[in-house]
Structures are given as structure tokens and as C-alpha cells.
Amino acid sequence: MNFQNDKAIYIQIAEFVMEKILRNEWVSDSKIRSVRDLGAELEVNPNTVMRAYDLLQNQDIIFNKRGLGFYVAAQARESVIQLKRKQFLEIELPRIFITMELLGISPEEIIENYKTRVS
Amino acid sequence: MNFQNDKAIYIQIAEFVMEKILRNEWVSDSKIRSVRDLGAELEVNPNTVMRAYDLLQNQDIIFNKRGLGFYVAAQARESVIQLKRKQFLEIELPRIFITMELLGISPEEIIENYKTRVS
Amino acid sequence: MNFQNDKAIYIQIAEFVMEKILRNEWVSDSKIRSVRDLGAELEVNPNTVMRAYDLLQNQDIIFNKRGLGFYVAAQARESVIQLKRKQFLEIELPRIFITMELLGISPEEIIENYKTRVS
Amino acid sequence: MNFQNDKAIYIQIAEFVMEKILRNEWVSDSKIRSVRDLGAELEVNPNTVMRAYDLLQNQDIIFNKRGLGFYVAAQARESVIQLKRKQFLEIELPRIFITMELLGISPEEIIENYKTRVS
DNA sequence: GTGGTCTAGACCACC
DNA sequence: GTGGTCTAGACCACA
Numbered sequence: 001m002n003f004q005n006d007k008a009i010y011i012q013i014a015e016f017v018m019e020k021i022l023r024n025e026w027v028s029d030s031k032i033r034s035v036r037d038l039g040a041e042l043e044v045n046p047n048t049v050m051r052a053y054d055l056l057q058n059q060d061i062i063f064n065k066r067g068l069g070f071y072v073a074a075q076a077r078e079s080v081i082q083l084k085r086k087q088f089l090e091i092e093l094p095r096i097f098i099t100m101e102l103l104g105i106s107p108e109e110i111i112e113n114y115k116t117r118v119s
Numbered sequence: 120m121n122f123q124n125d126k127a128i129y130i131q132i133a134e135f136v137m138e139k140i141l142r143n144e145w146v147s148d149s150k151i152r153s154v155r156d157l158g159a160e161l162e163v164n165p166n167t168v169m170r171a172y173d174l175l176q177n178q179d180i181i182f183n184k185r186g187l188g189f190y191v192a193a194q195a196r197e198s199v200i201q202l203k204r205k206q207f208l209e210i211e212l213p214r215i216f217i218t219m220e221l222l223g224i225s226p227e228e229i230i231e232n233y234k235t236r237v238s
Numbered sequence: 239m240n241f242q243n244d245k246a247i248y249i250q251i252a253e254f255v256m257e258k259i260l261r262n263e264w265v266s267d268s269k270i271r272s273v274r275d276l277g278a279e280l281e282v283n284p285n286t287v288m289r290a291y292d293l294l295q296n297q298d299i300i301f302n303k304r305g306l307g308f309y310v311a312a313q314a315r316e317s318v319i320q321l322k323r324k325q326f327l328e329i330e331l332p333r334i335f336i337t338m339e340l341l342g343i344s345p346e347e348i349i350e351n352y353k354t355r356v357s
Numbered sequence: 358m359n360f361q362n363d364k365a366i367y368i369q370i371a372e373f374v375m376e377k378i379l380r381n382e383w384v385s386d387s388k389i390r391s392v393r394d395l396g397a398e399l400e401v402n403p404n405t406v407m408r409a410y411d412l413l414q415n416q417d418i419i420f421n422k423r424g425l426g427f428y429v430a431a432q433a434r435e436s437v438i439q440l441k442r443k444q445f446l447e448i449e450l451p452r453i454f455i456t457m458e459l460l461g462i463s464p465e466e467i468i469e470n471y472k473t474r475v476s
Numbered sequence: 477g478t479g480g481t482c483t484a485g486a487c488c489a490c491c
Numbered sequence: 492g493t494g495g496t497c498t499a500g501a502c503c504a505c506a
Contacts, residue, residue: 008481034493045483050494058296067491067493085222089232096215097233103204107233113208114226117216246496272478283498288479305478305506323460327470334453335471340379341442345471351446352464355454481503491493 001042009044013052018061018080021072028074032062035070059083128163132171137180137199140191147193151181154189178202239280247282251290256299256318259310266312270300273308297321366401370409375418375437378429385431389419392427416440 001016003009020026035053039046053070056062061079062070073079100110126134139145154172158165172189175181179198181189192198219229239254241247258264273291277284291308294300299317300308311317338348364372377383392410396403410427413419418436419427430436457467 010481036493045485046494047484048482051481053494064494065491067489069493081222085224088218088222088224089228092215092218093229093232096211099207099211103200103207105204105207107230109208110212111226113212114216117213248496274478283500284479285499286497289496291479302479303506305504307478319460323462326456326460326462327466330453330456331467331470334449337445337449341438341445343442343445345468347446348450349464351450352454355451478505479503480505481501483501484499486496486498488496489494 010048010051010055013038013042013044013049014055017052017056018083021061021076021080024077026072028072028076030072031068032070032072129167129170129174132157132161132163132168133174136171136175137202140180140195140199143196145191147191147195149191150187151189151191248286248289248293251276251280251282251287252293255290255294256321259299259314259318262315264310266310266314268310269306270308270310367405367408367412370395370399370401370406371412374409374413375440378418378433378437381434383429385429385433387429388425389427389429 001012003012005012007015017026017032026032033041035046035049039049042049053062057064057070059079060073061076061083063073064070100106136145136151145151152160154165154168158168161168172181172183176183176189179192180195180202182192183189219225239250241250243250245253255264255270264270271279273284273287277287280287291300295302295308297317298311299314299321301311302308338344374383374389383389390398392403392406396406399406410419410421414421414427416436417430418433418440420430421427456462457464
């Protein structure tokens, strides 16, 4: 992890975890790194890691066992996909529509392109 | 300019120039920064800037007056839009379709979303 | 606000805001206190207020206008009720069932009690 | 004990004692702390402790041996449960029904929830 | 002025 | 050991 782009660090950490889950590298019920541990490795404040974990917990992607640590939730992968769907539809799609308008690309042109791709 | 993402620096410089033109901050026939000048400010090799200008010249976005420097082309804005259209349709759009497939989002869902936005 | 009970301060602040909305004292689209302002009055760190507002924003109860402040969301009251429903069903109800079991109270006894109340 | 909530202190002391009995930490016929002793530790007036003990004695939860102190009654645990049953049915349950009405939660929804929990 | 992010460091409860 | 909360203070972007 390089934290090179302009997204907040805690967002990048959350996306890192989600990527691991999406790739099935981190599976349900397995323990993930502790906030102190991961914070030390990434050289960020544990609070920043905590914020990432908090976000993931709110999305039912990880859960906490008191005094033990965070674990990957049972339906974690599905939750990640669900969250990404939401982000795509609410954030990326509007941007795409704006770009299309700016570049004078009509929906019909997209559909044409899509059909060509499928056929 | 930060050169923080993973794109080549000369690409980022070209995009920086195109952005200026798109926003009408740099207009047709006006002179743009010299290769040496811009290279010094951005702390990159003048050759890198030259590569960016070369790319823009090939797309009819800027042109060169020998011994004088580079100038914004007459139809620069249109050329930029044309270039971006091409990039959008050939590079971004395929990526979007892949993401949609990955997240299980159907074209119908997009169309529905688009109509809601318009109404 | 006294922060007398054992709940986290940021939770109490969020509940304070939700109470205002439930009572229709704070209505949709009206601006709410800034994080600095409310933090100063309650003598807590602005970050703590921010955490409360963050929670409320995630629940679509308030929203942010950049550089201007937080505002009560359009469907804020409905969102508050929705959130409280969830809390009741997932947190309070299980506790009630545990208490019932501990005190040897059967569901039938509750139903009997409920009917008496209704009639 | 913190005396942080809004209940009267003597009530909280009585509940503290009942909790001990419920958890079988204080068993029948064992002597409990003296009024002066407990009052000193909790930094409250002995009269306040006395009021709590008086309440418990009226409910047959503790009894007094003159000149010796207070002892846990034979059927203390059953008496505590009996008292809490009464409190639950007469005080908490009405509040629960009010909350349910406020949040638009039907008894059917509760039953459904209960079945899911049992199964 | 507004929020948003991050750090350093503290204290707490739970296990 | 684990997370959870809070503070003080900093710097940033946006308007």
C-alpha cells in the first residue's frame, strides 16, 4: 500500500481489505490484523485503521469479538459486492453521464457500442 | 500537478494542457509555456514535456511555430473533445462494462437509472 | 445535555439531534449547528460532534453542503424512525426476551397482558 | 456503583443488592453489609442505605436480626424474581407497547421475530 | 467560515 | 492483549 492517490487513507485501507475478501484471500470467520498491528506496519495512526474497520463493520463486512479482534463476516463477499454496486450506481454512473454529456456522446451510441461488443 | 498516480508523466502533462483548453483557459492561437520553462517548473526533464507536446501536436491540439514556440490550434477544443471521445469509447467504456458484469449490473438497470435522473 | 449515562458522548449527541427531528423542532432543509459551534457549547471536542454527525449522515438523517454546514435531510424523520425500529428489533427486543426467560414470563402471558390493555 | 442515572439513590442500592442475590453471589441466611458500613463506602448517608434495606425487607428479600444486622431471606431469590416480574409487567411492558406503537411495530412482527430467534 | 482527515497520546472495558 | 472513546491540535479543500 502506497497511499499515493488522493483518497483518504482510511478509505484506501478499507478498499484494501475488501479487495482481499473479493479475491477470496481473506475468508469468512478468519481474524484480520489488529488495528495497532496494521497501523504500525502501514505507519499510520491506529485510529486511522480503526476508522477503516469501523466503516467495514457498518457494512457488515467484518465484525468484532470483544477483546479478541476483528473477523471477516459470514456474508462479507456479498456485502462487498453490494457496497460496490451502490458506489457504482450513485457515484461513478453520474460521473459517466456527465462525461458523456460533455463529450456529446448519446446513450444510443453506447448501446450501439455495447451490441458490437456482444456480437 | 503532483504526478501521484500511475500514469506516465508525459501523459499527465498532456492531460493538464487539454484540461486548460477544455475549460477555455487557454484559447486558440495563444502561446503556451515553453518546453524548458514548463520542464523547470514541474521539475521534469524538458524531453518529457516535449513528448507531451508532440502527442498533442499529433492530435492537432497544438502546433509549432519554428523558433517561436507552441500555440493552441484553431480547432483545439474540438480536437480535445474528439480525442477524449475516442478514449472514453475505447478504453473507459470497456472497463465500465467489465465492472458492470462483475457487480451483476444489467444494462436495463442503467437505463432505468438514467431515466430517473432525467425526469 | 448532561452526558450522565454510560453511553458514548457521540451517541448521545446523535440521539439529541434525532429527538429534535422526531419532535419536529428541527425540520427538513434547515441548517443545524456547526461541529465547532456545538462542540464549544457542549464542551466536547469538535471531533466528537463530527463523529455524531457522521453517524447521522450515514443514516440519511442529515446531509452536508460543502463549506456551508450540515442540514436536516428531506426524509430525516422517516430515517430516524427506521433507525429506531432497527435498534428496537435488534438490540432491545433480544434483551427483553432474555429478561422474560430469566423471570419465567411466557409469551402467552404477554399476549394476555396486551389483550387486557387493548380491551 | 456510580449513581449516574436519574433513579433515586436508594432505589439503585436496592437494585444493587437484588442483582447480587439474582447472581447467587449473596445467598440465603448470609449477612449483608451494615448500613453504616455500606453508607461509608458509597459515600451516602446511612439513612439512604436504610431506606433501601427497608424496601427490600418489605419485599421479604432480606430480614433483620435485632442488634446483629440484615440477612438474606430464605426465599430471597424467588422474591426478587417476583418483584422484577411485577415491575416488568406493570412498568416496562407498557413502555414497550408505547414504543412499538410509536415506531409502527405490530405484535405480529414481534412474534415473527421471536420464532426466528427460537428456530 | 465550513467540514474532513490525520496524528499522538490518553484512559477505559473486556478477555 | 484487543477494540472504543475522547482530546488537543494540526493541516487541508471548499465557498
